[in-house]
Amino acid sequence: MWRSIASNALTLFIVALVALAGVIAWGKREYTAQGPLEQAVCLRVPSGSTMRRVSQNLADMGAVSSAQIFRIGADYTDKSQELKAGSFLVEEGASMAEIIDQITRGGASTCGTEVVYRIGVNRAEVQVRELDPATGSYIETAEFDPLAEGDEALTPPEEYTKVRAEADTRYRVLVAEGTTVWRVVESLKAADFLTGSIEADEMPAEGMLAPDSYEVRSGSDVDDLIARMEEAQQQRIEMVWAERVEGLPFDTPEEMLIMASIIEKETGLPEERRQVASVFENRLKRGMRLQTDPTVIYGVTNGVGVLGRGLRQSELQSDSPYNTYVIEGMPPGPIANPGIEAMRAAVNPDETPYIFFVADGTGGHAFAETLVEHNANVAKWREIEAQQRANE
Known part of the structure; x- marks a missing residue:
């Protein structure tokens, strides 16, 4: 009898072990x-x-x-x-x-929720957006100008105030190509999710803040962010300078950065960068003046704010070191923070015979080899401008 009981118990124990092993195996699979x-x-x-x-x-x-x-x-x-x-x-x-x-x-x-602080050439913008998991795209829930003043100054929207209080909100600072150091610094001063301050005597050198996207945490020090931008730009300069082709009309990375900043300000079309670079570098090789408006504008504004009007004849004839209608060669420093593609265009321009270009009304430019061709392109552009004014 006891043997029977023991045998049944052992059988039940084995069955239980087998069942347990099955449950464990099932759990592992799950x-x-x-x-x-x-x-x-x-x-x-x-x-x-x-x-x-x-x-x-x-x-x-x-x-x-x-x-x-x-x-x-x-x-x-x-x-x-x-x-x-x-x-x-x-x-x-x-x-x-x-x-x-x-x-x-x-x-x-x-x-989840992301605050994107966009620093553009002329303005800054704060966007609050939420990722839609189903589509993988962001849905904007709020937007405002953190630098607005006077009657346009706005209290941050409720959506922004709400997400600022949430510990898991992500923050991203986007710096556009062609911004000036002043624009970046002034915009960062208005970023209430950053701490610290930037003193006037600590301003980075023009051209040395890499346009890019920077993820930061709430409470990050603004000086640390600026240091990241400077380090990134220095790394890009060194990398691109090592890629340069032979025969460039400049000899140093610093001059390359100046040329890249001019290219950045002259065209917003990626496919035009190397053509624009070829025009300016052809001019330098021939001993011609660069004659580019963005450098003159920088000489007037010192990179602070936006000119907001056309250049005056007195400014085009001034003795400013940035007046490339008057000076020989390049201005003494960059006129903006160029992106890496503008740098690459500077060190590897297209091989063209062009020494002129003018806007063509499409957002791009018409390039020319001779003054006669250029004057014809200018005449077409004047007609387009006149038509645009008539339609306003």
Whole structure:
């Protein structure tokens, strides 16, 4: 009898072990298998969250088949205590293992709310936008001008005030090509998510702030951001200078930066940069003056603000070191912060016979080899200007 009982108990124990092994194997498959999520979602993990709360949120969102298996998997892989705060884009079909790795790895948030601070040539703009997980595109929820003054000055919209109070809001500073150092610095002074200040005697050299996108955290020091921009620009200068072709009409990286800044201000079309570079470099090689308005404008404004009017004859005839209608060669320094493609155009221009160009009414330019051709192009442009004024 006792043997029978022992035999039955052993049988039951074996069956239980087999069943347990089956459950474990099933759990492992569930943990690593493709998840049930049919459309990407944004998972927000507030500071102080627990794995239990996150697992239940994921189950409620339909991102995991079992909150319990999710937690067991986190415990088994020793990641339960490594949960990071942030907003995470959980892709369609993501497995529990992939989600665990994502929310414990840390780093920048991959979805949620983003504040984009755009610094353009003439103005700055703050955008609040939210990532739509389903489409992967951002939806703008608010926009305002942080530098507006007088009657145009606005209290930041409620949407901005709200996201500023959220710890997982991401911040990005975008600096456009062709900005001046003054424009960048003045714009950053108005960025209330940055700390610190920039003194007048600490202003970076013109041309030395790399146009780019910079991710920052709320409370980041503005001096640290400026240092990142300067370091990035210096690295670009060194890299591009090493790529230069033979026969350029300048000898130093500093002169290359000056030429790149002129190219940047003269055309907004990427496909024209090397043609514009060829015109200015052909002129230098022939001993001709550059005769470019943007350098004269910089001499008038010193890179501060926008001229807002046409150049006067007195300014075109002035003895300013930036008046390339009067001086020989290049001005003494850059007139803006050029992007890397303008630098590349400066060190590798197209091979053309052109020494003239003028706007053609399409946003681009008409190039010419002779003064006769150029005068004809200028006449066409004057006609276009007259027609535009008549239609205003």
